[in-house]
Amino acid sequence: MSQTTPPVRDTFTADDFVSKRPDGRFTCSVGYFMNYLRRMKPQLGLETVASAAEFPTWKAAIREKLRSHLRIGTEFKAEFVLLSTERRDGYRLCRYEFYPDELLAVGFIMLIPDDVYEMKRKAPAVICTPGHGGSRHALAGEPEVGSFPNRYPLRNRQAWYYVHAGMIAIAIENPAMAENCEPGLHWGCVTEYCYGLIDLTGRTYHGIQVEHTLMMLEFLKSNPMVDASRLALSGLSWGTGNVLYSSLLSDDVAAAVYNDFISSWAKRVMVVTEVRAARMWRRSDEPGSQIWYDDEPDLMAALAPLPVIYTEGGPMVDAIDKIRRGYELAGCPKNLTVCYYRKYASPESRLHDHENIHKLTGLTDLQYLDYCNVDARDHSFHPEVALPWLSRLFFGHADFSAELQAAIQESIAETPHEYHP
Numbered sequence: 161m162s163q164t165t166p167p168v169r170d171t172f173t174a175d176d177f178v179s180k181r182p183d184g185r186f187t188c189s190v191g192y193f194m195n196y197l198r199r200m201k202p203q204l205g206l207e208t209v210a211s212a213a214e215f216p217t218w219k220a221a222i223r224e225k226l227r228s229h230l231r232i233g234t235e236f237k238a239e240f241v242l243l244s245t246e247r248r249d250g251y252r253l254c255r256y257e258f259y260p261d262e263l264l265a266v267g268f269i270m271l272i273p274d275d276v277y278e279m280k281r282k283a284p285a286v287i288c289t290p291g292h293g294g295s296r297h298a299l300a301g302e303p304e305v306g307s308f309p310n311r312y313p314l315r316n317r318q319a320w321y322y323v324h325a326g327m328i329a330i331a332i333e334n335p336a337m338a339e340n341c342e343p344g345l346h347w348g349c350v351t352e353y354c355y356g357l358i359d360l361t362g363r364t365y366h367g368i369q370v371e372h373t374l375m376m377l378e379f380l381k382s383n384p385m386v387d388a389s390r391l392a393l394s395g396l397s398w399g400t401g402n403v404l405y406s407s408l409l410s411d412d413v414a415a416a417v418y419n420d421f422i423s424s425w426a427k428r429v430m431v432v433t434e435v436r437a438a439r440m441w442r443r444s445d446e447p448g449s450q451i452w453y454d455d456e457p458d459l460m461a462a463l464a465p466l467p468v469i470y471t472e473g474g475p476m477v478d479a480i481d482k483i484r485r486g487y488e489l490a491g492c493p494k495n496l497t498v499c500y501y502r503k504y505a506s507p508e509s510r511l512h513d514h515e516n517i518h519k520l521t522g523l524t525d526l527q528y529l530d531y532c533n534v535d536a537r538d539h540s541f542h543p544e545v546a547l548p549w550l551s552r553l554f555f556g557h558a559d560f561s562a563e564l565q566a567a568i569q570e571s572i573a574e575t576p577h578e579y580h581p
Contacts, residue, residue, distance in 0.1 A: 174433040174522035197450070198430055204452045206461045206482055215464075215489040222462040223408055225452045230367035230405060236374040251323045252277045253300065258379070260372055267339060268332040268376075269300045271323035276385050284390035284554040285328040285380045286417075287373060288318040289399030293347045295338035299331035308338045308347065311578070312540040314571040318394055321543045324564045325551050328386060330376060334398055335369055366401050373406040381412060390414050390554045396541045404456065408463055415467045415553055417546045421534045422474030422483070422498075424457055426450045427518040431531075434524045461486025465495050469549045471542045473500035473533045476513040499545045504533040537576065543568050 177194045179186050186192035204225060209218045240258040247253075254270040276283040288299050293309040294316065301320030310316055319329035333340050336354035341347040358365050373393070381388040394417035395403035407416045429440065449455055453462075457479050460468070464487040474480055480498055487496040504510050510533050517531040529536055547568065548558035560568075 170437050172433055172435055172437055177433055177521065194430065194433075197426060200450055202450060202453050202458065204458065205454060206458050206486055209489060212489045212491065215486070219462045219464075222453055222458065225449075226405060226459065227409060229447070229449045229452075230364050230370055230409075231362065232367045232371050232374075232409075236371060236378055238375040238379070240379050250274055253302070258375065260375055266332070266372060267296070268330055269296050269302070269319065271300060271319050271329040271331070272385060273323055273326055273328070276328060279385065282385060282387040283326060283328050284392065284414075285330065285383075285386045286319070286322045286392045286394050286550070287330040287332065287376055287380075288322070289332060289334060289393075289395040289402050290316065290318075290338075291397030291399055292334070293337050294333070294396070294399070296331040296333050300329075306339065306343075311576040312571070312574055313577060314567070314574045315540040315543065316396060318396065318541050318543075321541075321547050321564075321568075322394070322550075324567070325547055325558075325560060326555065327392075327550075328380075330380075332372075332376070334402070335365060335372075366405055369402045370405045370409060373402055374410055377406075377410055377412045388412070392416065392550060392554075394546065394550075395419060397539065404459055404463075407466055407468075408459055413466065415550060416463070417469055417471070417550060419471045419541050419546065420539075421472040421529075421532055422456060422460065422470055422479050423532065424454050424479060424518060426454060427478075428528065431518060431520050431523050432525055432528050433521050434527075457482045464490035465492035467495045467497075467553055469497040469499065469546060471499050471545050472539065473498060473504060473510075475517050475532045476510075477516040478518050497549060499542070500533055501535040501538050503535040503538065509533075540576075544572055 172190070176188070177191045179191060179195075181187070186195065204218065204221055206218070209215055238258045238260045240256055243255040243257060245252055245254045251274055252272045254272060255267070256270055257265045257267045259265055273283060275281055290296070290299055291309070295304060295306065295308045295310070297304050298308065298310045298313065298316055299319045301317035304310070319331040322329035336351040337347050341350045355365055358368065377391060380386045380391055391412055392415040393403045393407055393413055395401075396419040400418050400420045403416050403418055407413045453459060460483045484493065484496060487493045500510070507513070512531045512533075520531070523531065526536075547560070551558040551560075
């Protein structure tokens with residue numbers, strides 16, 4: 161008798177993660193491991209903190225676990241070399257490279273206001289990291305030297321905005337992306353390959369990125385043009401991982417601009433079960449981190465009392481409300497600012513704010529984003545909220561020139577460019 165072979169598919173459904181046996185046991189590996197993840201309760205979750213008195217000890221434990229998971233050291237010294245300096249309208253563009261290891265050279269661009277360059281005043285400094293595949297030239301508002309993803313060229317020039325607001329701005333790329341990628345190879349493939357190489361060495365991708373950022377903070381602290389008490393990190397999308405981890409591990413960071421929506425990466429995996437079998441949403445590369453904390457909400461709560469702005473919102477229950485509780489425990493609720501996409505700016509438009517969306521299953525990627533108040537088409541740097549916030553924090557005002565105000569308004573109306581690698 162012939163047997164019917166079930167069709168081969170490449171997409172999971174919610175039913176794949178449910179036991180088909182009366183005893184609740186799984187005969188298929190994926191369902192078992194998903195159930196295992198769902199039953200985990202992080203041992204250092206913020207819910208274990210009962211009072212404000214316990215918050216400092218909890219934060220210290222979170223920082224130590226993160227440092228261990230990222231597998232970073234304690235010494236962050238490197239040689240920095242100035243390659244060239246060019247004049248721009250109102251600022252200088254300085255091309256640098258530094259050597260975090262004896263066989264590695266990392267390039268970056270430093271934008272310095274003219275009056276700061278002439279030593280007429282010290283200025284705050286901001287280290288800017290782009291989204292997935294983005295380049296330092298795009299951050300600096302310079303012509304691209306390659307074909308890299310950048311749907312919003314006007315909006316995403318983070319460093320360009322900060323220098324026009326009177327700050328020193330650093331534009332640096334993510335490892336294995338843009339000019340840190342081998343010429344002629346697709347940057348996405350190079351990144352995945354580097355992930356594997358890094359794993360084999362016993363290090364982590366974000367650990368290396370954080371080490372580089374901590375080296376840059378040391379460089380800025382020793383620069384006579386920089387006000388070392390006003391150092392900030394600003395990141396978009398993929399670059400926000402560096403912002404979160406570096407801000408939590410460094411006491412030198414005075415402010416952080418987080419330009420992405422707030423999300424629990426582990427819980428996103430549990431919710432989005434209508435997904436291609438080859439796809440796994442992740443940013444954290446610290447094995448076992450979910451045993452101890454929920455990345456991102458627990459880590460974001462542990463940032464308190466650091467002033468932080470989140471520009472693209474996120475779900476309220478078990479996410480934003482957890483971060484707010486962390487800042488309340490630290491006694492500084494005003495240091496936390498959460499903005500939303502324009503589509504979800506009014507509370508009436510956020511239909512799921514009172515639901516715990518992390519208890520759902522069977523969502524697609526797009527459905528999950530809608531539940532999280534995310535307008536993916538508008539995902540970009542948001543100078544209209546980030547720039548005034550950081551300027552008021554560092555200068556006490558946001559009195560921008562007419563030219564800068566016009567540039568911000570032009571960026572808001574920008575039509576997205578489609579990227580075709």
